[in-house]
Amino acid sequence: MNLKKVLTVYKKELIETFRDKKTLILAILVPLLIYPLLGFGASELISIGIARVESQVSRVGSKTLLSDELLDLIKEDERLEFIEADNLFRKLEEGGIDAYLESSLEEGTEEVNIYYDGAIERSNSACSRLWLLLNDYKRLRQEDELTQRGLDTKVLDIVEVKGENIASSERMGGVFLGGIIPLLLIVMIAMGAIYPAIDLIAGEKERGTLETILTVPIKRSELIFGKYLTVTTVAILVGALNLLSMLLVYSLASFQLKEVMGGVDLVLSPGVGILLFLLLIPLVLFVSAIIMSVSLFAKNFKDAQNFLSPVLILLMAPAYIAMMPGVEMNFILSVIPIVNISLLFKEIFIQNFNIEYIFLVFVSNTLYSFLGIYLFARLFKTESILFAEGKGYKFSMNRKDLKGRKFLDIGESLLLTSGILFLFIYLGTLLQLRYELF
Amino acid sequence: MIRTEGIKKVFWDKKEGEVVALHPTSLSVNEGEVFGVLGPNGAGKTTLLRMLATILTPTDGSGEVNGYDILSQKEEVKSSIGFLSGNTKLYGRLTPTEILNYFGELYGLGKEEIRVRKEELITLLNMEEFIDKKVEKLSTGQTQKVSIARALLHDPDIYMLDEPTLGLDILTSKSIIEFIRGEAGRGKTIIFSTHYMEEAEVLCDRVALLHKGRILDIDTTEGYYNKCQGNNLRDIFFEYVNKSEGDINES
Numbered sequence A: 001m002n003l004k005k006v007l008t009v010y011k012k013e014l015i016e017t018f019r020d021k022k023t024l025i026l027a028i029l030v031p032l033l034i035y036p037l038l039g040f041g042a043s044e045l046i047s048i049g050i051a052r053v054e055s056q057v058s059r060v061g062s063k064t065l066l067s068d069e070l071l072d073l074i075k076e077d078e079r080l081e082f083i084e085a086d087n088l089f090r091k092l093e094e095g096g097i098d099a100y101l102e103s104s105l106e107e108g109t110e111e112v113n114i115y116y117d118g119a120i121e122r123s124n125s126a127c128s129r130l131w132l133l134l135n136d137y138k139r140l141r142q143e144d145e146l147t148q149r150g151l152d153t154k155v156l157d158i159v160e161v162k163g164e165n166i167a168s169s170e171r172m173g174g175v176f177l178g179g180i181i182p183l184l185l186i187v188m189i190a191m192g193a194i195y196p197a198i199d200l201i202a203g204e205k206e207r208g209t210l211e212t213i214l215t216v217p218i219k220r221s222e223l224i225f226g227k228y229l230t231v232t233t234v235a236i237l238v239g240a241l242n243l244l245s246m247l248l249v250y251s252l253a254s255f256q257l258k259e260v261m262g263g264v265d266l267v268l269s270p271g272v273g274i275l276l277f278l279l280l281i282p283l284v285l286f287v288s289a290i291i292m293s294v295s296l297f298a299k300n301f302k303d304a305q306n307f308l309s310p311v312l313i314l315l316m317a318p319a320y321i322a323m324m325p326g327v328e329m330n331f332i333l334s335v336i337p338i339v340n341i342s343l344l345f346k347e348i349f350i351q352n353f354n355i356e357y358i359f360l361v362f363v364s365n366t367l368y369s370f371l372g373i374y375l376f377a378r379l380f381k382t383e384s385i386l387f388a389e390g391k392g393y394k395f396s397m398n399r400k401d402l403k404g405r406k407f408l409d410i411g412e413s414l415l416l417t418s419g420i421l422f423l424f425i426y427l428g429t430l431l432q433l434r435y436e437l438f
Numbered sequence B: 001m002i003r004t005e006g007i008k009k010v011f012w013d014k015k016e017g018e019v020v021a022l023h024p025t026s027l028s029v030n031e032g033e034v035f036g037v038l039g040p041n042g043a044g045k046t047t048l049l050r051m052l053a054t055i056l057t058p059t060d061g062s063g064e065v066n067g068y069d070i071l072s073q074k075e076e077v078k079s080s081i082g083f084l085s086g087n088t089k090l091y092g093r094l095t096p097t098e099i100l101n102y103f104g105e106l107y108g109l110g111k112e113e114i115r116v117r118k119e120e121l122i123t124l125l126n127m128e129e130f131i132d133k134k135v136e137k138l139s140t141g142q143t144q145k146v147s148i149a150r151a152l153l154h155d156p157d158i159y160m161l162d163e164p165t166l167g168l169d170i171l172t173s174k175s176i177i178e179f180i181r182g183e184a185g186r187g188k189t190i191i192f193s194t195h196y197m198e199e200a201e202v203l204c205d206r207v208a209l210l211h212k213g214r215i216l217d218i219d220t221t222e223g224y225y226n227k228c229q230g231n232n233l234r235d236i237f238f239e240y241v242n243k244s245e246g247d248i249n250e251s
């Protein structure tokens, strides 16, 4: 292979790609806009939601006479409004009040019941406010009682219960981000590869320039590597832009979120950004090779789009698996393509990762990308795929067509290979998760 | 310059099964000769030329172009020929200058060589006016000129032209025919396919009649007139077709 020719092709394809406005918009502009929109949209919604619940006054009803002290406490609390009414149950159901109290004296014990509607956020919030308030009330009453009897109120402090959330605020942010970001990145990178791949492969067939390029003394391997480099360059650029955009948006948004969510910090430091970027490279190489192989079978843009939509879904689904709570990295999952990178990203976000897994993911994805490139190079040498006349390439599986020729042609072997890959990804992951077989 | 021995091409088609696009064919084209391949649509002209240009691999048989083997020395063959067909389109988003630079580099020419040859072709084909416009903005005639420049950039000794006038208006066709005639005058070896009998008649030293993937005969125009009744190539072609179909029915 002559490197100079590969670079000649690469240079020319890059120029052509960047002259295509559609590719530019879809591969670069959209991802750059999506994060600010998504990020600010989401944080805006969350903060609006939280702020609304926080600022709302809970309307508390009661018909039985409450003690003066309790009434005073309620009236002192600015976030509670006392409403005296009948038919409290009905009112609560209709949303006229958020909770109501009933109090009764039984064998010297003052029993106070909080009635609330657990399905309604406002009512839940009223309940927890009342709960705290009633605790204070109980303490007040107990202290009064003890003082009257001339006893020390210290006995009340004999047991103290406290809860502590051990997740650092970074990790809380990580859980929030870790699930969604791998998925988004994979989709964006796939899109970043799909548009130039269609343009460089199916487009070359559709516009009739394929034969032109085959008339010059260039090896097919030189040609495809030039094209492959172009597609990966665009996809890597898209990946980097996505990461950068994410980094900026989330570090800005985290200030906002921190205020309203109480110390949820989102980590995406430059160091993490660089680590994620390095991990993305073998992923891009693998995804690009798959996408380019598939687009070889297309005769034109429309074919290519039809063929690539299922591929996009196939690439997304493993990232969904990794999003599921409770799915954690282990040896098997770390060598299953897509699942591995998604899980690793998730773990990096909750700052709970393991260097060995980073290594395993990187190495296995690099191997997959070599396999992908090999497959693509084989396919590109196949005349019947390059010069398929008439309709686009079809896989035939009925017996009539299969008779009288080699059992598997290159297309069917590709189908078989992808079937095996599919089984490997899904069944492997499923068995691993369900039964921990390995 | 060009020689084939029993080259054959079989395609696999989903509906038809095996399609023999070209039955075993042997022919030779001499240096400096203009050789025509005449046949209707689907005769196998493109398939034959593609195999000679090493774009397609023959199912069977062997061949040589400029002394290079079409099976094992594809790059050398490609460097020796200028190939042009209705299917060799250009990159619309590039300008003629960029296209010529690109193909020059792929043919392995140096920067200076490319510059000189480019100047020559721009003058010869009268392309100054649109040399820096994007190809997608050019007219059919202008585009065809760029295509010719692209195919001849490396100044090959052999031209393979597959229906070079297909889809062009009469004026452009005429100027292309003139151009081919001029190049033949400079001693180039030209193999040229067409389904226009008249073009073959005015241009070619020898003509192969191709029908349904079989060569019916190869001769000079005069040779055909001497041994046939018809007084133009069109009639002569039909004489051969009738005769060959009779042969096939007999056997």
Ligand SMILES: Nc1ncnc2c1ncn2[C@@H]1O[C@H](COP(=O)(O)OP(=O)(O)O)[C@@H](O)[C@H]1O
Pocket (backbone or CB within 6 Å): A387, A388, A389, B011, B012, B013, B019, B020, B021, B039, B040, B041, B042, B043, B044, B045, B046, B047, B048
């Ligand atoms: N890639 C291909 N796959 C299947 N059949 C083909 C292919 N290319 C050409 N053919 C068939 O081979 C025959 C000869 O085609 P072609 O060489 O293009 O003829 P011509 O150029 O003389 O019109 C036709 O019947 C055509 O349908």
Ligand SMILES: [Mg+2]
Pocket (backbone or CB within 6 Å): B045, B046, B047, B162, B163
């Ligand atoms: Mg043809």
